[in-house]
Amino acid sequence: MTRRRPPVTPDQIIAHRRAHVISQAAKVGVSAACRAAGVSRTAYYRWVKAAARYGSAALVPKRRRPPVMPTAMSAQEVSAILAVAVAHPTLGARQLLRHLAKHDVHRSASGVQKVLVRHQLGRRAQRLAALASLTAADTGQLTDAAMAGPFGFCQAASVAGQNVSMDTFYVGKLKGVGTIWQFTAVDVATRWAIVALIVGDKTAAGAARFLDHVRAEFGRLGVPVTGVLTDNGPEFVGRDFTSHLGDLGIAHHRIPPRSPNHNAVCERFQGTLLHEFYRPFFYRARIDRIADLQTGLAAAITDYNHHRPNNGAYMAGRTPRQLLNEKRPAQSAA
Incomplete structure (x- = not known):
């Protein structure tokens, strides 16, 4: 039975390379050996001096010890500072x-x-x-301060319809149809999703029409829409959309510029729809009619809202339908 040799360590490889450079220098000269190995002559003479004084073991690189920081804070101290600071938010450090x-x-x-x-x-x-x-x-x-919090808690909502996240999603171009966009709305409290496809460019007028569609769909569920969350795209900051929100008395929460994480509820849903519906759907067959796309999308949304469990930390394996029963406003539940 043969005994397996222990694996060669990186330090041993470096020491062997240094010893090889020293042996080659005795044969072809210092300059030629250092040039071939790609090292400086200063490093070569440092290795030779160390090997002459301490032996071949000196060619093994020395490990640097991590710096000792006697005053460094422990993780427990940092946790205590953060907890106390949040518990007493109006107090300064002193x-x-x-x-x-x-x-x-x-x-x-x-x-x-x-x-x-x-x-x-x-x-x-x-x-x-x-x-x-x-x-x-x-x-x-939920308070205004929570909506504007630094940790993306503008995604929080205590009841259905209180904060509906809206966004747009570029689907692609269909031959003979044109450019197709998807308007998306996801209720933050329940993750209930509503989508609509449009042909052509996304506009503020189109966003206003989609808002009416969202209100009608949530109205059938007995959920009033009292607030929407959007990015700063032209379709959501245009006059047609903002004035329509004002006429309906719906609060408009806008995320900070270049901060898509504040709209992560809608962004994550669109990523799920891309991977679980759009990509398999377009690979499965050639799509030339938007009606076929709308039929498949409607089936996917129904499955998402009623049957597909969401295993995220917030949903904990529940479906939007299950959470809707828990987060429905009190007056609607009655």
Whole structure:
């Protein structure tokens, strides 16, 4: 039975290469050996000097020890600082020291402030928004501060229809039909999805018509739409759409520029629809009529809303239909 040799380590490879350069220098000269190996003569003479003094073991590279930071904060201290700061959002770093001492955290005010800034809690408004966001996540009590929070909690909603996320999705071009866009609406509280296909360019007038369609669909479910969340695309900031929202008395929440994560509920749904419906559908057969696309899309949306379990942290394996029964407004449930 043969015994397996232990694997060669990177340090052993480096030491062998250095020894090879030294042996080659004795045969062809220092300059030629260093040029062939791609190393400097300064490094060569350093290796030779170390090997002459300490032996061949000196050719093995030395590992640098990580720097010792005796004043570095532990993870427990950082967690305590963040928790206390959110629990007392109106207090500054100096005022927080008294409360931190109760948790055996004894740090300077400047050190506490650096931790808060590093975690986007350096300003009072950020700490208030974080507290409002956590309250919304735990109890469903949604405030304006939570909607504008720094952690994307503008996606929070306590009841169905309170915050409907809207976006557009480029489907593609159909021969003989033209460019096709999809208007998408996903209720943040229940993840109930409503979509509509349009031919041609997306406009504010088209977005206004889609809003009426969304209100009608949610009306059949007994859910009033009281707020929508959109990006800053021209179809959602145009006068036709914004004035229609004002006429209907619907609040318009707009995400910050270049921050698609604040509209992640709708963005994630569109990604799911792309992978689970559009790509298989277009690969399965040639589509020349928008009616065929609309039929397949309607079946996919019905399956998503009523039968497909969502295994995300928020949905926890439930379907939008199941969550709609839990998040329906009180007056509608009655």
